Amino acid sequence: MMPSINFQSKQTRMVLGALLLLLPLGLQLMGNFWVRTADTALLYVLLAIGLNIVVGYAGLLDLGYVAFFAVGAYLYALLASPHLTQTFAWLAAILPMGMHVSIWLVIPLAILVAGLFGILLGAPTLRLRGDYLAIVTLGFGEIIRVFLNNLDHPVNITNGPKGINQIDAVSFFGINLGKKLTVGGIEFSSVSLYYYLFLALVVVSVIVCHRLELSRVGRAWMAIREDEIAAKAMGINTRNLKLLAFGMGATFGGVSGAMFAAFQGFISPESFSLMESVMIVAMVVLGGVGHLPGVILGAILLSALPEVLRYVAGPLQAMTGGRLDASILRQLLIALAMISVMLLRPRGLWPAPEHGKSLQTLGTKP
Numbered sequence: 001m002m003p004s005i006n007f008q009s010k011q012t013r014m015v016l017g018a019l020l021l022l023l024p025l026g027l028q029l030m031g032n033f034w035v036r037t038a039d040t041a042l043l044y045v046l047l048a049i050g051l052n053i054v055v056g057y058a059g060l061l062d063l064g065y066v067a068f069f070a071v072g073a074y075l076y077a078l079l080a081s082p083h084l085t086q087t088f089a090w091l092a093a094i095l096p097m098g099m100h101v102s103i104w105l106v107i108p109l110a111i112l113v114a115g116l117f118g119i120l121l122g123a124p125t126l127r128l129r130g131d132y133l134a135i136v137t138l139g140f141g142e143i144i145r146v147f148l149n150n151l152d153h154p155v156n157i158t159n160g161p162k163g164i165n166q167i168d169a170v171s172f173f174g175i176n177l178g179k180k181l182t183v184g185g186i187e188f189s190s191v192s193l194y195y196y197l198f199l200a201l202v203v204v205s206v207i208v209c210h211r212l213e214l215s216r217v218g219r220a221w222m223a224i225r226e227d228e229i230a231a232k233a234m235g236i237n238t239r240n241l242k243l244l245a246f247g248m249g250a251t252f253g254g255v256s257g258a259m260f261a262a263f264q265g266f267i268s269p270e271s272f273s274l275m276e277s278v279m280i281v282a283m284v285v286l287g288g289v290g291h292l293p294g295v296i297l298g299a300i301l302l303s304a305l306p307e308v309l310r311y312v313a314g315p316l317q318a319m320t321g322g323r324l325d326a327s328i329l330r331q332l333l334i335a336l337a338m339i340s341v342m343l344l345r346p347r348g349l350w351p352a353p354e355h356g357k358s359l360q361t362l363g364t365k366p
Helices: 010-028 032-057 066-079 083-087 089-094 103-125 130-150 190-214 216-226 228-233 238-264 274-287 292-308 310-319 326-344 355-364
Strands: 181-183 186-188
Touching: 010 032, 010 190, 032 190, 032 216, 032 238, 032 274, 032 292, 066 083, 066 103, 066 130, 066 238, 066 274, 083 089, 103 130, 103 238, 130 274, 190 216, 190 238, 190 292, 216 228, 216 238, 228 238, 274 292, 274 326, 292 310, 292 326, 310 326
Parallel strands: none
Antiparallel strands: 181 186
16 A cells, blocks of 8 residues: 555645755756756656546557657757758748747647647547557557658658757746756756756646546546446547547647657657657556556656666676676566566556445445
């Protein structure tokens, strides 16, 4: 059993908030690498929260979720880099200073475009369930990756496998997150500034998803997840709600992708492989399907674990005289950890409470 933490308590929230705000300052002392790891973990938390809407709430197994991540990333890259002005002379004549679209415009655009792609994926798959739905969504994710890999001719839109570089850093209120900032004698590195931006997005996403879970739409999604036929018999419009789940889940992937492109400064199709989709699904399942705290825990563990295991794989490689590759050994250790967790806690590390058991307990009392 996971320890019972009362997140409704004001004191708990204040302590948790203070720890999260001070975390990058402590990690900076050990080097920017660990702050960058925390940034990456927050991006994966965003992705896992979005996928949890589709898989956890609505019960729709989506193995192509990385496609929405890619859509958001390439949208930001095209709007905030010199690539399009270098490709199209007429655009360079209109925008001699290059394309530098504000983040305030990019985030709504990423939400709209990724949501539209989510609906386009959901529309042809409304009658599919289980393994068949998983196969179709997997194919959708691979189609997007192949398109991105080949849209460099006859017109160079995505620059193909070479990717897009020179992507602008996020800048708002006159603060460029790509540069260091000193406030009150305290120096904040670029990765620390991105940490606070990603943390703010995660907090907003958690609030939105929590309200969705408690709303009529959230309860309808869960009814479809438990028994779609019974939900339809009760008058729930399963078609529209499934499309809404795909669209809502995709929006989180789009925003996360846009932030990823700004954070990295370079993207290529290799960043959006099938393995990324599998890892995001694993985060949701490992943490606890349909339970927000569990999903966040699973995303943090699976994104940070590979970096922590670097310090374990190195000595093990030295013990074998260098016969084992460190990266392969690290993947082996991650797989063993996941198998162990699934055997010991099949419902996830922090699963949703089983409401039925509490009712049974009440019913058996004398």
